[in-house]
Amino acid sequence: MLKTAVYRLDMSVNLRLVLMDSGQLFHWRVADDLAAGDESPRPDSYIAVVENRAVMVRAVDGGLEITEYISEVESGDKPDTAKGRAFWSRYFDATRDYGALRDSCARFPRVREAMEALPGLRVLNQPPWEALIAFILSANNNVARIRRLVNDLGRELGKRYEAAGQAVYSFPEPLAIVGAGEARLRALGVGYRAPYLTDTARLVAEGFPLEELAAMPYDRAHARLLQLPGVGPKVADCVLLFGCGHASATPVDVWMERVLRGWFSLSGSKAQIKRQAMALLGDQAGVVQQYLFHAARTGVLDGRTDELTGG
DNA sequence: CGCCAGGACGTTC
DNA sequence: GAACGTCATGGC
Numbered sequence: 001m002l003k004t005a006v007y008r009l010d011m012s013v014n015l016r017l018v019l020m021d022s023g024q025l026f027h028w029r030v031a032d033d034l035a036a037g038d039e040s041p042r043p044d045s046y047i048a049v050v051e052n053r054a055v056m057v058r059a060v061d062g063g064l065e066i067t068e069y070i071s072e073v074e075s076g077d078k079p080d081t082a083k084g085r086a087f088w089s090r091y092f093d094a095t096r097d098y099g100a101l102r103d104s105c106a107r108f109p110r111v112r113e114a115m116e117a118l119p120g121l122r123v124l125n126q127p128p129w130e131a132l133i134a135f136i137l138s139a140n141n142n143v144a145r146i147r148r149l150v151n152d153l154g155r156e157l158g159k160r161y162e163a164a165g166q167a168v169y170s171f172p173e174p175l176a177i178v179g180a181g182e183a184r185l186r187a188l189g190v191g192y193r194a195p196y197l198t199d200t201a202r203l204v205a206e207g208f209p210l211e212e213l214a215a216m217p218y219d220r221a222h223a224r225l226l227q228l229p230g231v232g233p234k235v236a237d238c239v240l241l242f243g244c245g246h247a248s249a250t251p252v253d254v255w256m257e258r259v260l261r262g263w264f265s266l267s268g269s270k271a272q273i274k275r276q277a278m279a280l281l282g283d284q285a286g287v288v289q290q291y292l293f294h295a296a297r298t299g300v301l302d303g304r305t306d307e308l309t310g311g
Numbered sequence: 312c313g314c315c316a317g318g319a320c321g322t323t324c
Numbered sequence: 325g326a327a328c329g330t331c332a333t334g335g336c
Contacts, residue, residue, distance in 0.1 A: 023317055135317080142316035145334055191332030196319085232319045253317040269326080293317075 002069045002162060003078075007085050009064040011094045014120025015057060019046050022294060023143055024124065024242050026134050026150040027171070031056060031164045047163040049154075049170040050091060051127045053084070054161035064092060069163050093122050096247075101284055110263045111281070111288055114295035121294060123241065123287045128210045130171045131243030136196050136230040138238070145189075152188050156180075177201035196230025203228060214244040221246065233271065241286040249286045250278050255296045256289060263292070 019028040031045040045058040054069040066088050070079045089095065098115070105111040115121075137149050154169030157176040161168050177185070178201050185194040204210055208228065213221040221244065225236035233252075240249035252260065252274045260266045264280065266273040278285045295301045 136319095138316090139318040140316060140331080141318085141333085142335060144336095145316080148334090186332085189333065192330095193319095193332080230319070234318060238317075251317065255317070297317085 001072055003072055005068045005070060005079050005081050005084050007064075007066040007068070007081075007088050008060075009066065009089060009092055009094050010062075011064060011092065012062055012120055013059065013064055013092060013122055014118075015044065015046055015059055015064075017118065017120055017294075018122050018124065019048075019057075022121065022290065023297075024238075024290065025126070026138075026143070026147040027130075027154060029151075029168075032166060045164065047166060047168050049158070049161050049163070049168045051087075051130070052159075052170060053087065054163040054168055055088075056164045067164070069161065090125050093124055096123075096284075096287070098122070098287075101287060104282065105288060108264075108281075110259075110295070110301065111292065113301050114291040115288075117300045118291055118294055121291060123247070123290050125245055126243045127171075128213060128239060128243035129174070129204065131239045132200070132204075132210065132228075132231070133171060133177075133197065135235045135238040135242075136200060137190065137193060139193070139230065139232070139235060149188070149190055153177075153190075156184075156188060174201040174205040178205060193230060199229045200231070213240065214246070218246055218248055222249070233274075237274075237286070241289075247284040247286050248278055248282075250274055250281070250289045251286070251293075252277070253293075255293055259292045259296045 019025055020030070028046050028048040031047045045056055047054075047056045049055070056067045056069075058065050068079075068084055102112060102115040105115070133153070134146065134150055138146050151169075153172055157172035157180055158169040161170065172180075177197055182194040182198055185197055190197060209224070213224065216224070218240065221240055222236050225231050225239055226233070231239070237249040237251040240246035241251060250256075252270050257270060257273065260273045260277050264277065266276045268276070277289070281288045
């Protein structure tokens, strides 16, 4: 039987935007309207497993309601709700002052416009291992297929949990990916990325310091991640930003390259314009990047007549 | 059918 | 260090 712990976070989040459409998470899914054994429909509810925590989240009264489903045999007498609350507060980035960030970027019209146009967008803090696997899979791939691969990997190699009466699966542990082997991973559809996954998983299992990247200086953490097979400059920045709390890490994909060259008039190689963007946008450049990325990809700012930035 | 996908990697210059 | 072709697979 499952116990539940319910947490409320006093923060405004556009869950569909963040969990389904932002390109930073790929394993969340919309909960079915009718949870098993429950008569009430659950519109706008989302379920997933995050680091061995099965969870349902929905927006209520301008805040978040987070329901965690806890196995009695694993939790013992009662769950540690203080620890759970801290975990989810961290995960949803509850303590970052997005309003102050927007104000600090007032001299960049496109940043201000993007942040005003996407008020519920947030940069979540994922477990680094989950971000690492997801973004190795993301290379030269599309979001729909990344999501399918992550879900298939979880269902085949992860651990089964239950949230809102529905099956949800954790990310596979490193040894589960090593044990699966390249052939089985290819059969799951990961293609040429199979050896990247097994070799990286092996290195992590053998002690690669994933958990220590958060406390390392950005440059050193980035260089360290580049040593993993399947991890290049862009994937490394995604892991640092989405999985290690490095708010300055600024992934530059084709969309961000267009943004930085077009809206910010930057020039040079991708590595060079990334450095310029980080210097220009400050110690939370990666968070700013997420707004610019989504604005460019979806065209929410199209039709506005503002000129380029005021840098 | 061809083109693209939140790129990385090996080769070549 | 920069430029180039290649890499599975499926969405569209």
